[in-house]
Amino acid sequence: MDFDDVINKRYSVRGYLDKEVEDEKLEYVLKAATIAPTGVNNQPFKVFVIDTKKNKESLSEIYGAKWFVEAPYVLCVVANVDEAWTRPWDGKNIADIDATIVMDHIILAATNVGLGTCYIAAFKADKAREFLNLNDNEVPVLFTPLGYGNAEPRDTPRKEIDEFVEYI
Structure with missing residues (x-):
C-alpha cells in the first residue's frame, strides 16, 4: 500500500476473526516499532506481545470489551520513564510521547499488511502493571489487539482543516 492508502484505510477495529497472524507479519509490525523516532533516540520502551x-x-x-480478546495477539507499549529524555528547561519527561509514537508506527505497519488494530488507552493501569509485572519506572501507555478485522469502520466524522489549524 502507498502511504495515502495506509492512513486512509486505518480505522479502530472492534471485532476480529479467529485467524492466526503470520510470523512474518508480526515481525514486520514489531520492526516498525524499532524505527519509530524517540527523544534523542533513547528508545525508552518495551513492546509486550501477549497471546490472547x-x-x-x-x-x-x-x-473489558469482548472484541479486545478476539484477536490472536494484544500488544502493549510500555514506557520506561527513567530512560526517556526529559526537557531540561521545564522537566517534561516525554516517555508517554515516545511510547505513543511507537504505537502509531505499529498500527500503521499493521494496516499496511492487512491487519486490524485499535488504540486502547482506557484500560485499568493497575491491572496492566500487575499482569505485565512492571517496575516502578515502567508505565503501560497503550494497548491494541492485533489480528484480522471482522468489523466495519464506524462513521467517524473529522474536523475540517480550518477548524484546528492556525497560521501565525
Missing part, C-alpha cells in the same frame, strides 16, 4: 488465548482472563480484567 493464553491470557484471555487477565486481558479482560485490563479492558
Whole structure:
C-alpha cells in the first residue's frame, strides 16, 4: 500500500476473526516499532506481545470489551520513564510521547499488511502493571489487539482543516 492508502484505510477495529497472524507479519509490525523516532533516540520502551488465548482472563480484567480478546495477539507499549529524555528547561519527561509514537508506527505497519488494530488507552493501569509485572519506572501507555478485522469502520466524522489549524 502507498502511504495515502495506509492512513486512509486505518480505522479502530472492534471485532476480529479467529485467524492466526503470520510470523512474518508480526515481525514486520514489531520492526516498525524499532524505527519509530524517540527523544534523542533513547528508545525508552518495551513492546509486550501477549497471546490472547493464553491470557484471555487477565486481558479482560485490563479492558473489558469482548472484541479486545478476539484477536490472536494484544500488544502493549510500555514506557520506561527513567530512560526517556526529559526537557531540561521545564522537566517534561516525554516517555508517554515516545511510547505513543511507537504505537502509531505499529498500527500503521499493521494496516499496511492487512491487519486490524485499535488504540486502547482506557484500560485499568493497575491491572496492566500487575499482569505485565512492571517496575516502578515502567508505565503501560497503550494497548491494541492485533489480528484480522471482522468489523466495519464506524462513521467517524473529522474536523475540517480550518477548524484546528492556525497560521501565525
